[in-house]
Amino acid sequence: MDTRTALLAAAAALLLAGAIGAVAAPDAIVDPREADERPGDVSITDTVVSPGEVRGETAELRLGVDLRHRGSTVENVTVRHRAIGADSGLLVDETTVDVGDVDGDGERTVNGSVDVEREGGYRIETVVFADGERQASQTTRVGGVAALTPDYADSRVGFTDGNVWPTVAVSVSEADNETATLSVSISVTNRGDAASEPLDLRVLLRQAESNVIADEARETVGEVRPGRTDTVTTTVEVPANYNYYVDAALWSDDVLIDETQGVANLNPRETISANETVEEVEFAVEDFTREEGGEDASGGAGAPDRGEDGAGDATPGFGPLVALVALVAAALAARRRR
16 A cells, blocks of 8 residues: 555544544534523522621621522623511511623622511522523521620620639628628720720619619729720728629610629628529618718608617617506406406
8 A cells, every 4th residue: 555545544534533423422513602602590609698787676687699600691680688587487678689791600799688687587588580580599597686796785895704703802891880881893804806995884782682772883994905804993882781782784885785793791691692592681771771961861850869889869668658558457457357
């Protein structure tokens, strides 16, 4: 076989192999111009829900939807979000995001949001439309919205949570038979990354059995550095021989930030712990009368005159008049028996 015949045979073999391949896989040879004419498709790959602005009664839920596109350009794409109550099944909020035309293979994120009430759980239904026709949908469930802290009450400064070191420490500065002056030290910790703004600390001394406020104090918590703990001390004066709850609260611009409780056991016979009363004891309202005009309420008109030892001049017991009446009654009763 000469060279010319060999070349013709090789060319014929190649043509035959190409023909067989075209018959076996007709889609293997595609016109590049026809590749861009494939119908466009948009699908949802993922939906991420995060809290946005948290208000007193409602909260914003931010929704990030990842869209995947294939094929030719998809025109007039919109994404609709519906928040539906998990228990009631009622529509709470609905928003629509205009995406426009989507082209180029790959993924893109479309951001949206819905507003819901800060209670219960919700079902977030997300639907993608193209020219008004449904293309894809996904449902995301959200719960625990009530646990979100409102923005106005969101603070990284709060009372210290310690296993040994007390958050509220009470000591007696002065005491006599009637009153006790207490020194209350409260620990405050900054758990944030920046120094805190000044806060208002309010302390109430509440008699355990009656919940009557015996005294109160107010102090300013200055700047606390990040990760640091400061101690604020204040002084209160209360009637002696009673047990008290020490209620403390942190306020920022009249917004309650944090609260805690301690106890002060001044009754040597009974003790209490936070949020628990061991045993009831007798309570006298007059021991908790507030002072007015800088004068002790017990020294006003009608109060008995007390000597230096604190005892009144009045004779204890029934008194002579009552004793005389009792003697006359006894004599009359004896006479009737005769």
